[in-house]
Amino acid sequence: MLFVVLIVSALPWLPTPLSIQGLGLLAIAAGLSRCPWIAAIALCVMCQELRISAAISQLWPPDTPAQLCQGRAVVRAVDTLQPPETVVVVTWQSSDCARLRPGDQTRVRIPFLDVQRGDVLQGVVSVRPLIALSNPGGWDARRGALTHGIVAQGQWRAGSIEPSTELRRALRERLEAWPQPLGGLALALLFGERVALSKQLYDQVSIMGLAHLLAISGLHVGLVLGAVWWVSGRVLRGCHPRHRLFLQTAIISVLGLALADWTQWSASVSRAVGMLIIAAGLRSVGWRVDLMTSLLWTALVMVLWTPLLGLSSGYWMSVIAVATIAWLHGISPLKGLRGVLRMQWVFSTTLNASLSMALGFVFPWLGLLSNLVVVPLLGPLLVGLAGLLISDATAWATLLNQGVRAAFDGVEWLQTHALLRQVVATEVLLLIAVFGVLSVLPACVPRAFCGMGCVLVCLLWPPRMPLRQLQVVDVGQGSAAVLQVGASRWVFDLGPGQPGRWDRYTEIAPVLSGAKDVHVLLSHGDLDHVGAFEPLRRERVPDSVVGGGRMSERAMPCLAGQVWAVDGITVEVLWPDRINHAPENRASCVVLVSDQVHAVLLMGDADWFAEAQTVRALAARDRLGAIDVVIASHHGARDGSNPSFQAVLGAEAVVISVGATNRFGHPNTAVIEGWQRAGARVYRTDRDGALTYRFGKGLQGFRERSPSRW
Secondary structure: OHHHHHHHHHHHHOOOOOOHHHHHHHHHHHHHOOOHHHHHHHHHHHHHHHHHHHHHHOOOOOOOOOEEEEEEEEEEEEEEEEOOEEEEEEEEEEEOOOOOOOOOEEEEEEOOOOOOOOOEEEEEEEEEOOOOOOOOOOOOHHHHHHHHOEEEEEEEEEEEEEOOOOHHHHHHHHHOOOOOOHHHHHHHHHHOOOOOOOHHHHHHHHHOOOHHHOOOOHHHHHHHHHHHHHHHHHHOOOOOHHHHHHHHHHHHHHHHHHHHHHOOOOHHHHHHHHHHHHHHHHHHOOOOOOHHHHHHHHHHHHHHHOHHHHHOHHHHHHHHHHHHHHHHHHHOOOOHHHHHHHHHHHHHHHHHHHHHHHHOOOOEHHHHHHHHHHHHHHHHHHHHHHHHHHHOOHHHHHHHHHHHHHHHHHHHHHHOOHHHHOEOOHHHHHHHHHHHHHOOOOOOOOHHHHHHHHHHHHHHOOOOOOOEEEEEOOOOOOOEEEEEEOOEEEEEEEOOEEOOOEEOHHHHHHHHOOOOEEEEEEOOOOHHHHOOHHHHHHHOOOOEEEEOHHHHHOOEEOOOOOEEEEOOEEEEEEEOOOOOOOOHHHHOOEEEEEOOOOEEEEOOOOOHHHHHHHHHHHHHOOOOOOOOEEEOHHHHOOOOOOHHHHHHHOOOEEEEOOOOOOOOOOOOHHHHHHHHHOOOEEEEHHHHOOEEEEOOOEEEEHHHHOOOOO
16 A cells, blocks of 8 residues: 555656556556456556646646636635735636636736635736746746646736635634734634734744744644544543444544635645544444554545645655654554654654755754744644634733744744754754664664664765856846855856845755855846845845946946955956946956866856957957856847857857746847857756756756656
């Protein structure tokens, strides 16, 4: 059963679909060979492949032009609050667009703040496809859309909104009267919406590595349904035992399905409800199943019901967490306070390390300690918040708010201590995970011997050679690149964005993880190059900032002749020769990154005049004809990449940082053909994803290295 669940759940991650004909032949052959299990698995996989392919085909292709669609839609969920807009997920009931069918879901930006689940939208929406950025450790928008059944995105243009009359809206309005931060915290824990959380509070929780708790999870639902089972058993204790079990199962099933619908059928909640219904139902007919069996049957049913659920990290985290509990319970039954503490210890060591290494989560020391304390207190807090909301006890909510505020003030004080806020090194996390596993092994296992062996392996493990690479980050219609030399990072531009509204910092952040020093060099002041400058400075203060064009007024001016060296790599500015060049593109910094043999040229948005000066600078350094990679000027626009510049540069490869279906028409066809005539291989971030150049090892695209079927 375990292998069946793993196979079916992992199908959406395969880069290409399996052969339907081959699976069918395998099922027939296994059936004729009297191997029913193999035949059943083959048929199951074949059905899943067909359903996965059908779901992927519903996604709007990236090259689909935007369409004005008029129709009627119901708000299914409130996604994020971005004043003065709200981002919601809607289910369409009717539409005049042929590609937008009834039942399709889209993410829509609405210029109103008071929008809630159940509201009916009737009007015009500009619908366009979802564009995925492909970066190591980044967020794949199309994969995320598939996980939640979303086929496109849109912008509200005109129309009307009919407020919902559901009980949910009435309770939510009652909650809005609570003081902050308790109101935002309760909205996240009871409604699964983080829109009312202040940025300061969310950052504090995120720093502790507890952001995943700010939602309705399977843990919450398990606590509620477990309490209902216990209370109903006490109330019905006068009934016949068999009748009592049937009634308890019916109560748990109805309440569980209602809670799953309340939480939009999230993966962890659906898993918890499914496990309880299966366990209670089988117990009512006299069958008892252990925790692992209940988990595996529930996971299999969930994936068969929703074939793309395997793309959800929440699904995998929920399954792994419960499997860990089942494993611990199998080794030594988890009874009493001691069992709970042992479970918490393993979760705060083993799972934190696994999530950090597998999913890129970051856990500081404060986060490891907080997991030991916060999770056990979450149950009582959840029950208390639900009781206050139902009874409308505003006075008690005010009193509890003071306690919550004091707790977060204490957390803020703890975060000022460098040791507690410092991120735990991967090697240390791995060592902690090993000791966490050793602490729950049976007594017959020589724990001390195994522990000493693990320590010796960690100490004697050969050190990794420091990376020497330049990554051109896929930030859409903009430019960003990060040079990684050991623990040093040099950031060349920071992608597009609008201050205080949106940016692409989350795509750049994974490359900066673990850096001891960060240096920023901004080519010029256009927003498609400096969009994430403020978010970067909020996360950490750069060790140095150099800027060209308008950015020279806010940083050290970028001027030809500036040279920095780190571990055999030289960063040298070739242009401009002064700070008052106009227009802005002419003032772009042109940077040469090189070692003794290899060289990469970053052109910013340099125009033809700046390119001519760059040729002179390269000739003076005897680098003409010896450029491995050039980051093309101005996203491949016509006012950059002069044909004579292309011919004399002698670049082996050219990278064009550009967004898919951008409104400027970049890159220009003549520019691409010019680079190809000059003998350069052309790479584009909109098609290849992030491009990584390792000095001496060549250039590779992220989509080539990690292909995906969607």
